[in-house]
Amino acid sequence: MRKRSPKEAGETHALLREAGLRVTDPRVAVVEHLLGQTAPVSHADLCRSLESAGFDRATLYRNLMDLAQVGIVTRTDLGDHVWRFEMKRREGNHVVSHPHFVCSDCGTVSCLPDVAVRIVRGKHAPRSLATKNVAIQITALCDACA
Amino acid sequence: MRKRSPKEAGETHALLREAGLRVTDPRVAVVEHLLGQTAPVSHADLCRSLESAGFDRATLYRNLMDLAQVGIVTRTDLGDHVWRFEMKRREGNHVVSHPHFVCSDCGTVSCLPDVAVRIVRGKHAPRSLATKNVAIQITALCDACA
């Protein structure tokens, strides 16, 4: 695992405390790991990545759920029946989101931070689609499988 | 269950035979049920709907999988960790698809046949996003929960 700077450690500490969560070794490890990822990770992924630290899988599971509960991470199923977790990123004080992509053939998951989606609503579409609070999930063939 | 016309029965029969599947009571019931739905249904939904017919849940399960296998239905997870099945609809001889919607609060699932999605690709987006073979899944608040 990447060594973290004192500044980063302080930020993680503050993040957890502000959410009302205690600062424990497993919890810090989970947050720091998620911060280092560029795609959402599953509980199984996380257990594998932090294996050497010796945390219990139930502990990692509950930390993911707790972090999702307080809104620090998202918990989503990208269409392949696997729960995946990802840090919510902020710009200033509002959360920025991006579409997610899953290859319908090989199953590869990736974030699409540079893809914009314009939704053209029809008569019967939910009104909320006009807002920004919309999560987009795209399934298609990746370049390797196309 | 809705009574089916002789014509509809004949169409279901042909659909199955052309796919290389035998025409059995449970299988016909599954197809006819799916044809009558306006939103994708889960295996549990289907078992409940066809309860009075007394089919075994493994039989219904395998029929859903078989129908997905031969391309008569789709099998997708709309973001809530539930597999759902839906007839593929055709216009002429090509399949038409539509985005799907799940309310992030109440979990309601619905089809958005009248919503168009324009994907604006950035530098690192998969090339396949330029094609039509893309499944779109949207999560937001429904009108009732907003």
Added chain:
DNA sequence: TGCACTAATGAGATTGAGTTGCAATAAGGA
């Protein structure tokens, strides 16, 4: 700095949707 309170942990047990094995049945072709 020590104490009390309770959140969090670790190990194990439990749940249930999803899936499979197998013998009996029945659809479809000859």
Added chain:
DNA sequence: TCCTTATTGCAACTCAATCTCATTAGTGCA
């Protein structure tokens, strides 16, 4: 009508997700 084998019904199994509970340890406060 008979043969082949896809399909069914039922029970059993799998494994990720979830929970139980005794123990540990983070925090607020004296």
